[in-house]
Amino acid sequence: MSIKIENLCMEYKKGIKSLDNINLSIESGIYGLLGENGAGKSTLMKILVTLLQPTNGMVDIDGIKLERKNYEQIKKNIGYLPQELGLYPNLTVQESLEYVGILNGMKKEDYQKQIDYYLEKTSLLEHRNKKNRQLSGGMKRRVGLVQALLHNPHILIVDEPTTGLDPEERIRIRNLLVDFANDRTVLFSTHVTEDLAATCDRLCIMRKGKLVYNGSISKLISTVENHVFLCNFHDEAEFQRFQKTYRVASKIYKADTIEVRFVSPDLPPIPCKKCAPSLEEAYIYHLYVKEKEERGNE
Numbered sequence: 001m002s003i004k005i006e007n008l009c010m011e012y013k014k015g016i017k018s019l020d021n022i023n024l025s026i027e028s029g030i031y032g033l034l035g036e037n038g039a040g041k042s043t044l045m046k047i048l049v050t051l052l053q054p055t056n057g058m059v060d061i062d063g064i065k066l067e068r069k070n071y072e073q074i075k076k077n078i079g080y081l082p083q084e085l086g087l088y089p090n091l092t093v094q095e096s097l098e099y100v101g102i103l104n105g106m107k108k109e110d111y112q113k114q115i116d117y118y119l120e121k122t123s124l125l126e127h128r129n130k131k132n133r134q135l136s137g138g139m140k141r142r143v144g145l146v147q148a149l150l151h152n153p154h155i156l157i158v159d160e161p162t163t164g165l166d167p168e169e170r171i172r173i174r175n176l177l178v179d180f181a182n183d184r185t186v187l188f189s190t191h192v193t194e195d196l197a198a199t200c201d202r203l204c205i206m207r208k209g210k211l212v213y214n215g216s217i218s219k220l221i222s223t224v225e226n227h228v229f230l231c232n233f234h235d236e237a238e239f240q241r242f243q244k245t246y247r248v249a250s251k252i253y254k255a256d257t258i259e260v261r262f263v264s265p266d267l268p269p270i271p272c273k274k275c276a277p278s279l280e281e282a283y284i285y286h287l288y289v290k291e292k293e294e295r296g297n298e
Contacts, residue, residue, distance in 0.1 A: 001062050001154045001185045002027050003048065008057030010043055010209075018043045019054070020209040030181045032196035032203030032217075033189040034283055039206040041189045042083055045157050048187070049080045062154050062185075076104075079148035083159040085140055089133035093124060093143055096132060097150060104151040111150060118146040121176050123169065138164035145173065149180065156186045162195055174199050193280040205286055212290050217279060224277045224285045227264060231272035232257040242270075247288040249281045263288055 003026040010019035019040050035041045046052040048061065050071045059066035062077050087096055094115065101111025119125045122142040127135065135143065145161050161177070162170040170192075177186055178199055190196060196203055197217065205213040205220075213220060228249070233239040239251070239258050246268065252259045261275060263285040277285070 001183075002060075003062075003155065003185065003187070004058075004060040006058045008044075008047070008059060009055045010040075010047065010052065011055045017055075017209050019047075022057070022209075022211055024204060024211065024214060026185060026187060028181070028183065028185050029202075030177060030186045030188050030200035032200045033187060033206070034191075034193070034196065034203055035206035036287070038208075040209040041206055042159060043209075044206075045080070045082075045159055045187065045189060049078055049157055050074055076151075077154045079151065079153035079156045081141075081144045081148045081156075081158040081161055085144040087132040087135075087140060087143060090131060092129050092131055093119075093135070094128040096143060097146060100147045100150050106151060114150050114152070115146070118149055121172070122146055123172065136164070138166070138169065141165065142169070142173070145176075154184055156180060156184065157189075158186065159189045160191070161188070162190065162192060170195065171198075193278075193283055197279045205283060207287060207290055213286055220286070221277050221279060221282045224263065224282045226274055227285055228261065228275045228277040228281045229264060229268065229272040230259065230261050230275050231268075231270055232259055234258075247284055249278075249284050265289065 003024070005022055005024040008019055008022040009017055011017050022044065033041050043052065047054050048059065050066070053068070061074050064070050064074055064077070066074065091099065097115045098111065101115070119128055122145065124139065124142055124146070127139060132140065132143070141161060141164055145158065148156060148158065158177070162173055165173060174195055177188065180186065188196065188200060200217070202216050203220070204211050233242065234257055236258070239260065246262045246264055249261045249263060261281065263281055
């Protein structure tokens with residue numbers, strides 16, 4: 001079970017590319033997808049689930065070439081949780097899931113068994129008879145994830161699956177995805193780097209329609225060794241001046257200081273110490289360097 005992408009391009013307007021020559025190979029397990037808003041993540045996922053037709057390039061999904069004549073076959077193999085989820089407001093959770101099971105051509109006993117299993121896994125059993133309009137945003141995300149999982153697809157594509165969830169539910173959903181990916185492929189797009197650090201070994205970073213990193217999380221973090229620093233400020237105005245020059249990853253207000261972690265290609269000319277980088281700081285550093293390169297080329 002895999003996804004292979006070669007020279008994939010998508011133009012909404014002539015000369016404006018939302019995807020620019022993407023080459024990517026995604027094997028079994030969980031593969032992370034990181035990027036700012038507008039980086040092209042959702043466009044890529046919509047192409048993979050047949051909602052958009054690319055301008056150029058080749059995509060092979062589980063051994064099937066992504067062409068219009070193969071769309072129906074491909075859709076049977078894919079589960080998809082979009083960023084914007086539409087649920088019929090007057091149906092109950094149970095009715096919504098039964099409807100999805102019927103649309104997927106599942107036998108009643110099969111989809112009922114799957115519904116029970118995933119409602120328990122997502123802590124929705126007690127809410128199965130609520131109408132969708134009565135659900136919180138986090139509950140709707142969980143219902144959407146169950147819809148994507150229901151027909152037991154070979155490949156699962158999820159866009160921000162933990163949005164609106166409390167910490168305990170986020171952990172539960174992450175564990176569910178890890179279990180599901182044991183013998184399948186999951187493409188996991190999120191802004192929450194903690195979710196990726198806890199679930200996957202490999203990821204790619206997108207920026208302005210291009211891949212700026214593709215590889216292991218451990219290698220990404222190792223590339224920013226000696227580029228993450230910690231310093232302390234005693235004055236807010238001093239910190240604000242500093243922030244105009246350096247990319248701040250986090251700041252914590254303490255009794256009489258502001259503790260700041262930041263990324264920089266070079267050792268800054270201020271009192272500070274090096275820190276072991278996190279995935280989030282590696283991600284911030286990678287985008288920061290790309291921004292500086294782009295400004296330098298202008």
